Structure formats: C-alpha cells, structure tokens
Amino acid sequence: MSERVLIIGAGQAGMQLAVSLREDGFTGSVTLIGEEPHGPYQRPPLSKAFLSGESDEESLELRSPAFYVENNIVVISDEQVVEVRWDAAHGTAVTSTGRLIPFDKLALTTGSSPRRLSIEGSELDGVLYLRDMADAKNLKRRWDKAEHVVVVGGGFIGLEVAAVARKAGKTVTVLEAADRLIARAVSETTSEFYRAAHERRGTRVRLGASISRFVGDGTKVTGVELDGGEVIPADIIMVGIGVIARGELATQLGLETVNGAIVVDSHARTSDPRVVAAGDAVLLPHPLTGDGQVRVESVQNAVDQAKLAAKTIMGGADEYRAVPWFWSDQADLKLQIAGLSNGYDATVLRGNPDDEKFSVLYYRAGRLIAIDSVNDVLDYMAVRKALGNGQTIPADQASDTSVALKTLVQD
Numbered sequence: 001m002s003e004r005v006l007i008i009g010a011g012q013a014g015m016q017l018a019v020s021l022r023e024d025g026f027t028g029s030v031t032l033i034g035e036e037p038h039g040p041y042q043r044p045p046l047s048k049a050f051l052s053g054e055s056d057e058e059s060l061e062l063r064s065p066a067f068y069v070e071n072n073i074v075v076i077s078d079e080q081v082v083e084v085r086w087d088a089a090h091g092t093a094v095t096s097t098g099r100l101i102p103f104d105k106l107a108l109t110t111g112s113s114p115r116r117l118s119i120e121g122s123e124l125d126g127v128l129y130l131r132d133m134a135d136a137k138n139l140k141r142r143w144d145k146a147e148h149v150v151v152v153g154g155g156f157i158g159l160e161v162a163a164v165a166r167k168a169g170k171t172v173t174v175l176e177a178a179d180r181l182i183a184r185a186v187s188e189t190t191s192e193f194y195r196a197a198h199e200r201r202g203t204r205v206r207l208g209a210s211i212s213r214f215v216g217d218g219t220k221v222t223g224v225e226l227d228g229g230e231v232i233p234a235d236i237i238m239v240g241i242g243v244i245a246r247g248e249l250a251t252q253l254g255l256e257t258v259n260g261a262i263v264v265d266s267h268a269r270t271s272d273p274r275v276v277a278a279g280d281a282v283l284l285p286h287p288l289t290g291d292g293q294v295r296v297e298s299v300q301n302a303v304d305q306a307k308l309a310a311k312t313i314m315g316g317a318d319e320y321r322a323v324p325w326f327w328s329d330q331a332d333l334k335l336q337i338a339g340l341s342n343g344y345d346a347t348v349l350r351g352n353p354d355d356e357k358f359s360v361l362y363y364r365a366g367r368l369i370a371i372d373s374v375n376d377v378l379d380y381m382a383v384r385k386a387l388g389n390g391q392t393i394p395a396d397q398a399s400d401t402s403v404a405l406k407t408l409v410q411d
C-alpha cells in the first residue's frame, strides 16, 4: 500500500508541504486538513491591502481549488483535528465531525494564535485580534464606522493596522508597554524611526503605556483606561501583542515542545521521526543563531521549512539553511529584514532615517548577521545575498555610504 501523509493545518506551511511533496514526486496520498472554512490563503495582506480595500478575499487564495484536484491533494476545510494517536504501525486523526483519518506520516503545520489580553473589559464588543480571515472580516465590518482606533501593541501587525487606519483618516493611538516599538525584532534606531514616522503621519504613539482596563457602555468598547486614570476613546481596539505557537497536538503525541512550540531538528523532524513540523508553530535550530533555537514567524520560514519537511518525508537528508527574510509595509514605508539579529553586539547605520531611506546592519563578533532596510531595497538585497553566500561585509567598509554594498558582495 502506498504511504499516506496527513498534514494538519492548511495555512502557508501546510499548503507548501503538500505542493512540495507532489513537486518532488511523492506518489502516495496527501491530505491537507484545516479548521478554517476555506482553503489556504495569504495572511500578510490581512493587515495591509485587504484592510485598506485594495485586495479582496479571492485574490488572497494561495492556489485555486482546481490546482489541488489536478495535483491529487485532498483538502478538507472547516474541520479541526481534535485528537491524534499512533496505533502500532499507523496513526489516526480524529476531527471535530468525528471523521477518522488514517496516516503513515504526519506533518504538523498548525501555526500560531494571538496572545490574548485578559483584563477588565477584554470581552467587550470591539476588542479585536487579527490572525485569520474571519478576524479580518470582523475588523473590516466595523472599519468604516470607526473614528477612533486604538492599537494595543507596537509590533508589526499593530503598526500596519495603525498605518491603514491613519491613511483612512481615523484618529489612531498606539499603546506599547515597552520603551520602544517592534523591540523584539529591530534595533533601537529602527524602532525610533518608526515611532517618529508614525507620529509624523498623525498617529499618537505612547511608549511605556500601562493599561488598567477597557471601558465600555455595557456591551461595546468605548475606550482604554491607562494607569493613572486617563481614558483614550476607542471605537475599535486592535490587540496585537504577539502570538503563541499551536502545539496542542504535539503535546498530545508526547513530542518535545517548549512553551507550546514544537521542537524540530535541522531536517524539520520532531522528536518522533515519523512526524515533521514547519512554520510558526516550530522552534528550530538555525545556522545563523549559532547554538540557539528560534521561532520565526514569517512567510519565508513557513515556505522554506515546509519544502525541507517534504524532502525529509521522502527520505532526504537536507538541512535547513535558508536565510530568513521578512517584510512589513506601513504606509509608504517598506521595511525589509534579512538574517536574524539575535545576539548582535554592533550595528552600522547607512543613510539617514530622517530621509525615510536607510539601513541598519547587525554584527555579532565582527560578522554580519542581519539587516533592516527601510525603503532601501539595494542594501537589503546585497546583504541577503551575502548571507546566502555565507559571506560577511566588514563593518568599516559597510559604513562608507559612498560605496554600494553590492560591490562588496561576491557573485
């Protein structure tokens, strides 16, 4: 009997894994199951073009329904896998409708879910999160009528929503508990740039903000109360305070997890070699972090890890080497990041943040490890290429802005 692969989680990584299995010549059965009521789609536009109305739901679809049929990939939507178990040689997944799906190899691509705020008023109508299409539609339904938008959390998604709201003429306040924006991902220079850039565009940014409760009229939210009593009016509160890996099924299977994230090796294998995992749900070793493990929440990581997991399922021995890259669009500011800046000990600034075009290069022990570029695609591409080649660009040479970075990178 040919091998049966079950992929749980029909998002970016799950879809890629199914496609890569077929592209790599896998002839067994491939079933991709997801709990959302539609097939895999792109999430990044939910806080960008979909929210602003520049793209619609259909345009976000990753592949057409016909593609899955043509490639003999069975897609099951609107059904959650509630239990997985191994019975001797094969496994069985049980879904929310009671369906039993047998499999020989399992892939977990279950993604992540928004971290929830649990304070007084959290349950009020108008306190929203943004992870999936249902959340995005919920937000859009209220969008036109909302004059005052408060964003809790100054990370990528919160700032993207703030930028769209401001462009639509709303009063926007971003409340960030830390002393700078996007603190987990970028340098102080980039954080400070984004604070100033959002304020220039009319968004109020409050750093070090401590929220005591959400206030409402009994049903609907009307504002946010800060410690000290100040109330900021809000018709919508968008909470974007990070995500939690969805490792419930991994835990059920007794796989190794850390804070819910599924631990994998450099082949995308979990602690059980019959199970691979990829995407936001995963904690992985990465050559750019040295000995450390990272959780990377990006389309690039979901795609590249899924490609690797497909190879592993087919008996390959490739290791994860992809250079991480990421983007965030906030108003007319395009942020592009390549590499992982974890543990950096020095930076080089190229260009002037006041011109809204600059790059920050990150170094650890003298070696280039990452870049943030704002509206500077050439610097970004040069560093991405250098990291891909395993090359460094000496800091003293990179700081000379009269020299194009690409001339310092070998072909």
Ligand SMILES: Cc1cc2nc3c(=O)[nH]c(=O)nc-3n(C[C@H](O)[C@H](O)[C@H](O)COP(=O)(O)OP(=O)(O)OC[C@H]3O[C@@H](n4cnc5c(N)ncnc54)[C@H](O)[C@@H]3O)c2cc1C
Residues within 6 Å of the ligand: 008, 009, 010, 011, 012, 013, 014, 033, 034, 035, 036, 042, 043, 044, 045, 046, 047, 079, 080, 081, 082, 109, 110, 111, 112, 130, 131, 132, 157, 246, 249, 278, 279, 280, 281, 296, 297, 298, 299, 300, 302, 325, 326, 327, 328, 329
């Ligand atoms: C608003 C927003 C904006 C973003 N912007 C960017 C960006 O600009 N650039 C970038 O690189 N990344 C961005 N990201 C992140 C990127 O979308 C994610 O990193 C990527 O989607 C991760 O893919 P994944 O397959 O791991 O998870 P997901 O795409 O979340 O897919 C996981 C799927 O598994 C399903 N699932 C989970 N458990 C079960 C179960 N038990 N049974 C059935 N189904 C289950 C979930 O419902 C979900 O559909 C953004 C994310 C969001 C939400």
